[in-house]
Amino acid sequence: MNGYTQTIELLLSVHSHLLDQTDKDGNTALHLATMENQPNAIALLLTVGCKLLYNESGMTAIDYAIYYKFPEAALAMVTHEDRAQEVMMLKSSKHPCVTLSLIASMPKVFEAVQDKCITKANCKKDSKSFYIKYSFDNLQCPSLYAEDDGKSIKKPEPLPALNAMVTHGRVELLAHPLSQKYLQMKWNSYGKYIHLLNVTIYSVFLAFITCFSAQLMEHQKPITSLNITNLSHEEYIAVSKENILNVQVSHAMYVCGLAIIFYLAVNCLREVVQIYQQKVMYFMDPINLVTWLLYASALVMVAPIFGSTMYDSQFSCASLTVFLSWFNLLLLLQRFDQVGIYVVMFLEILQTLIKVLMVFSILIIAFGLAFYILLSRGEHLSFKTIPMSLVRTFSMMLGEIDFLGTYVKPFYMTNEEEKAFLPFPLPAFFILGLFMVLMPILLMNLLIGLAVGDIESVRRNAQLKRLAMQVILHTELERKLPQFLLERVDKIEIIEYPNDAKAKLGFFDSILRKWFGNPFSDDALDMVMDNGEDYVITELGKTKKKLKEITHTLEVQQQFLRLIVQKMEIKTEADDVDEGVSPSNMHQNGNSSKWTSPKIRKKLRSVLSFSNRNH
Structure with a gap:
């Protein structure tokens, strides 16, 4: 099939039974047109009403378009005026869902599908009756969960299309107005209420943690009056620790402790359910490990007050619990627009810093061991042991070198009270100079450069990250919410009247937008969609394809002309010159040329007329 649509129309007008006739492999005309990537023939066959049949391999025409990656053929089917939805509902063993297959293999085609799902009123844009209709049929992937008779076979997987966009990194699809509006519908229906409730409950837990920690340090019995002048240093430390652990437990501490334990019990049960659902993937998320560390340290902090003995670990865990609980509050703010973008930037820079330090920790170990060898025998407490030397080297990398106290005074022995000196002065100054060049100057400037570069990349991808967070949030919520509730709040389509949008904004939403911003910002959308570089690259690709x-x-035409010349035994001017005949002689003997022969002219006219009929 070569895409001759007029020939197809003539054949079908006479032999209509050829429309759905199959060959030995079960392929129909639509299958063959798809295999040859003929979009005009595909559109014609769909328009005249061909059936969407399966061949002997159990594949439809759209399956072959996706398999061979023919965007023109796929675009002709999924954007057809009358049959597009019927094509999108097809399913096979190769591609269980057309939507997911297009997102994975041909995102540009699915972007056209998204464009088709947005319709506007046929009136002036500044009119109050102007509306925009968003249809979410293709984002919900109903073909995944329906039998041939249309009955549901299992609970739908939450947001399959949007999760596929996140998995394959389809920025342009996630940033599309249809995807944004679909997430906004979910957010307005139940997402913002549940998320704010979660933040509020966690804030109450955080208040109990902070109050308990403050009470733990304030309610101490006075230190026993002892004659400390007669005590050794070790005895003084032991007495001081004993008085620190002698905590007077108040009623407020009991209330805070019970509230903390109740919160931990409920959330540990929730985490166990998530472990059962996600299996090994649960432990791949570092945030989950931080959460368990928070729960464990909080339990160790609170449990001793219900007994009769306090431990040193209680205070250590209290410091860890306070830090992790406030840090976790920072993570909860990621999903809000105006404050969440800064949290995303912070976490991105933190990941870069960890990666760089893992590589350049080799230099920290190298300089730490070198300083330990050169300074430990010189009565320098900062380099007395290897661990202390490594920590001191890391602090020196930040600029705290203490050149006067560590090197100058011990070198000249000016301080008689201290016994510090430089056992090996020349190697010590050489290693110090090398350290100052490599660590505070070179490495720190490298980290600053990476940080600035990462901030720019985060800003460019801010919309994708926020939308990905919204997808993850709603996916987790829909797994936990009952199906009947989701069916009540979920919508297949929404109609918006842009000119009346401000009048419908409620008090609660106005407060949210004022303090936290809208998670679906139009400015961020424009920043992602209006990427001039991507547009130029796309247009260049189209131009190259047309040139090819x-x-x-x-x-092909040149080859066809050569065949004509060879068939008619015509000698060209170049052939005559090769045979020794000059062009001037050819013009003089023009009347005897073969081109003037009536027989040759007749043959040439017949060949040209045959060629025109084929085209």
């Missing part, structure tokens, strides 16, 4: 097609057509 023109070159191929010219080559």
